[in-house]
Amino acid sequence: MTAQAVQQEDLAVVIGLEVHVQLETDTKIFCGCSTDVADDEPNTHTCPVCLGLPGALPVLNEAAVESAVKVGKAIDADVPAETAFHRKNYFYPDLPKGFQITQYDAPICQDGELEVEVEGERRTVGIRRAHLEEDPGSIQHEGGSIDTADYTLVDYNRAGVPLMEIVTEPDFRGAAEVRAFLAKLEEVLEYLGVFDSQRDGSLRIDANLSVVPGEEIDDGAISDEALEDANRTEVKNISSHKGAEKALSYEATRQKNAVKRGREVAQETRHWDESRGITVSMRSKEEEKDYRYFREADLPPLRVSDWKEQLEIPELPDARRERFREEYGLSAEAASKLTSTKQVADFYEDVAGEYDPDLAATWVADNLLGELNYRDMAITDVADRLGEFKRLVELVADGEITTKNAEEVVLREMLDEGDDPETVIDREGLGKADEGAVEGAVAAAIEENPDAVEDYHAGEDGALNFLVGQVMQKTGGSADPGSVNGLLRERLDE
Ligand SMILES: [Zn+2]
Numbered sequence: 001m002t003a004q005a006v007q008q009e010d011l012a013v014v015i016g017l018e019v020h021v022q023l024e025t026d027t028k029i030f031c032g033c034s035t036d037v038a039d040d041e042p043n044t045h046t047c048p049v050c051l052g053l054p055g056a057l058p059v060l061n062e063a064a065v066e067s068a069v070k071v072g073k074a075i076d077a078d079v080p081a082e083t084a085f086h087r088k089n090y091f092y093p094d095l096p097k098g099f100q101i102t103q104y105d106a107p108i109c110q111d112g113e114l115e116v117e118v119e120g121e122r123r124t125v126g127i128r129r130a131h132l133e134e135d136p137g138s139i140q141h142e143g144g145s146i147d148t149a150d151y152t153l154v155d156y157n158r159a160g161v162p163l164m165e166i167v168t169e170p171d172f173r174g175a176a177e178v179r180a181f182l183a184k185l186e187e188v189l190e191y192l193g194v195f196d197s198q199r200d201g202s203l204r205i206d207a208n209l210s211v212v213p214g215e216e217i218d219d220g221a222i223s224d225e226a227l228e229d230a231n232r233t234e235v236k237n238i239s240s241h242k243g244a245e246k247a248l249s250y251e252a253t254r255q256k257n258a259v260k261r262g263r264e265v266a267q268e269t270r271h272w273d274e275s276r277g278i279t280v281s282m283r284s285k286e287e288e289k290d291y292r293y294f295r296e297a298d299l300p301p302l303r304v305s306d307w308k309e310q311l312e313i314p315e316l317p318d319a320r321r322e323r324f325r326e327e328y329g330l331s332a333e334a335a336s337k338l339t340s341t342k343q344v345a346d347f348y349e350d351v352a353g354e355y356d357p358d359l360a361a362t363w364v365a366d367n368l369l370g371e372l373n374y375r376d377m378a379i380t381d382v383a384d385r386l387g388e389f390k391r392l393v394e395l396v397a398d399g400e401i402t403t404k405n406a407e408e409v410v411l412r413e414m415l416d417e418g419d420d421p422e423t424v425i426d427r428e429g430l431g432k433a434d435e436g437a438v439e440g441a442v443a444a445a446i447e448e449n450p451d452a453v454e455d456y457h458a459g460e461d462g463a464l465n466f467l468v469g470q471v472m473q474k475t476g477g478s479a480d481p482g483s484v485n486g487l488l489r490e491r492l493d494e
Contacts, residue, residue, distance in 0.1 A: 010214040011259060013252045014222055014230070015178055015207055016170035019185065020163050022135070022202040023067045023194050028160035029134050030058030030101065035161050038200060042155035050160035052097035057298050060085075064162040067194035068108045068132050069307045071164060074188050074316060075127050077112030081305040085132075085296040093154050094136040102165075104293045107131035108304070115318065116184045118177050125181055126169030135161040158201075170208065170227060173217070175248035178207065182241045187317050191342045198380070205238040207248055211255045211265070231267045235279055238272050247272040251279050320345055328357035337365040343379045344369065347386050354390075355397045363393045367407055371415055388414065392421040405430045405477055430478055441474035442487050456492055464488060 028035055031049035048056035072079040086104035112127035137159040141149035166185070172178050186203065189195035196202055209232060216226035235251050238244045255265050270279040315323070317339050324335040324345075338348045338361065352360040368389055372378060382389070392410060395401045401410065405428075413424045425431050445467050446453055455463035464485065471484045 011211045011256050012214045012217045012222075013172075013174055013209065013211055013256075014170045014227060014232075015172035015175075015209045015248060017166075017168045017172070017178065017181070017208075018206040019166045019168075019182070020204040020206075021166065021185075021189060021195050022199060023064050023162040023164055024196050024199075025061055025063040025067065025162055027061060027063075029061050029064045029132065029162035030160055033160065037157040037161075040157065042153065042157060045157045046159070051156055052095075052159075058101065058296075060299060060302065061162060064132060065108070065302065065304060066307070066311060067162075067192070068130070068164055069304060069311055070192045070194060070313050071130060071166075071189065072109035072112065073308055073311065073313050074192055075109065075112030075114050075130070077109035077127065077130065079109055079304060079308045080106065082106070082301050082303050083108045084301045085299045086293045087296050089292045090290075092136070093152070094139050094156075094159070096137070096156065096159065100134060100136060101296050101299070102133035103131035108302075114181065114184060114188070116177070116180045118180045123171075123177070125171045125177075128167045128169050130164055130166040133163050133165060135159065135163050170222065175245045175252065178248055179241045179245040182244060184317075186241075187341070191314055191316055193314070193342075198378075201239070203239060205244050207235045207238065207244065207251075208232045209235060209248060209251050209255065211252065211259055231265045233265065233267070233279075234269045235272055236269060236282070237274075239274075243272065243274060246277060247279060250277065254279065314342065324348075328352055328361070330357070330361055334361050334365050337369060341379065343383065347379065347389075350386075351390055351393055355393055359397060360393065363389075363396070367411055371411055375415060377415075382415075385414075388420045395421060395425075399480060400432050401425060401430055402477060402480065429476060432478055432480070438471070438475060438479045438484065438487065441471045441479070442484065442491055444474060445470040445488075446491060453492065464492075467492075 022035075025035060027033060028045075028050055031047050033045045033047050033050055035045075037045045049058055069079055071077075083103065083106045085101050087099040088102050088104070089099045091098055107129040109127075109130035112130065113124050114127060115122055115124050117123075135158050137154055137156040140153045140155065142153060143150040146152075168181070172181070182203070182205070186195065186197045190197060210227070210230040212222060212226050212230045216222055233251065233255070235247055238247050251270065258265050266281075269282045271282045272279050321335045321339045324330050324338060325332065328335075330338065337344075339345045344364065348360060348364045351364060369379070372382070379386075389411075392406055392414070396403055396406045409428055409430060410421050410424045413419060413428070414421060417424070419427075449467060449470060452463045452466050456467070467488050468481060468484050471488065472479060472481060
């Protein structure tokens with residue numbers, strides 16, 4: 001090993017995150033405009049409040065506060081009895097008021113944590129704070145980038161959409177941990193029903209990353225002094241788990257190489273360029289004092305004293321996983337698959353409540369999720385058809401159709417053609433063969449295969465299986481192999 005390589009390995013990466021998530025509410029955080037703006041014309045979801053017109057006053061959306069308190073409960077944070085809103089002052093065309101309403105020194109959630117599993121090991125990530133704020137509008141540079149565009153358009157449809165900014169402690173030691181945390185955070189938020197990961201732009205990540213000498217890390221923790229000594233960069237414009245892992249791997253390597261060559265890492269903001277797979281320097285970072293935070297005088301202090309006790313939150317993924325293992329006797333892997341989203345877990349419990357839990361697990365985790373995954377679909381894409389899939393499990397449980405046909409024909413055609421199970425079974429003639437037909441096929445198989453019959457009487461094991469196969473073929477796979485087996489023995493032993 002060269003001296004340089006040793007030096008490089010001695011460097012440890014320290015990452016903290018600021019994650020912006022869009023809260024799922026019907027209306028914006030300070031006005032009655034709809035948040036459902038996805039495909040609508042620009043500037044059609046606006047009013048004097050979200051356009052920042054003089055004299056317009058904000059009114060806080062109760063649903064956004066409820067969502068924030070639920071998040072606080074889920075991450076085991078302190079929710080102070082009284083919190084407040086502040087103005088963060090800066091000028092940018094997407095911010096018509098000239099300030100953003102946010103929370104500064106009294107965030108609604110403080111000192112929380114989230115447990116994540118990284119490579120089989122459980123770790124706790126500290127969450128310093130989580131606060132409510134409004135989204136700015138969106139800016140579109142026509143005909144190029146910010147430097148080269150012919151002109152720029154501003155759309156205020158997003159202005160005032162409720163966001164929660166979740167700020168972690170610098171607890172991550174690598175990009176893979178960040179990815180695991182983001183997946184877990186999304187999972188918890190979706191269980192709470194306050195977030196939709198499928199919505200465009202619903203997750204945006206900024207990350208602070210620095211490299212420090214490895215000896216400064218003591219049992220996973222890093223001293224405040226070491227962190228202050230290290231220059232850090234803020235990486236912006238990350239919008240997915242995968243993007244986060246790539247951007248932070250890149251940035252960690254870039255900083256390590258700089259340190260290794262004896263260059264100082266500049267304290268700066270860098271932009272993640274997804275298409276080029278690199279981070280580029282943006283501008284020197286504003287400091288907190290540049291924003292001139294002060295209390296938002298148009299909103300009174302927010303008192304949420306006992307909301308945390310009153311609001312109910314659903315069972316969270318980790319607890320549900322544990323219960324599935326105990327209550328239904330599932331393996332860790334099956335329990336994990338079946339709790340991957342709340343919709344999957346709810347559907348599994350619905351099916352397991354009526355049929356054998358193992359059969360239900362096979363059908364939901366392996367068959368249904370497997371076929372959906374193959375088609376690049378999620379359970380939410382078939383949310384209104386879950387009754388049909390449950391009927392298919394019922395048909396299998398009642399022996400109305402063979403498992404093989406249900407898996408290989410009916411389920412697949414239900415997904416590809418959009419038909420219900422009965423329609424596919426009728427069309428493909430997969431209904432259970434009637435007794436007469438099975439008996440006829442048994443008689444014919446014996447008649448047509450005298451050699452196999454002879455082998456059976458001579459005690460050859462394979463002969464019976466061969467005859468069962470013949471009967472299954474004659475009935476188009478619709479007979480039950482077990483009863484065919486019994487029926488054949490009866491006839492052959494007569
Ligand atoms: Zn509005």
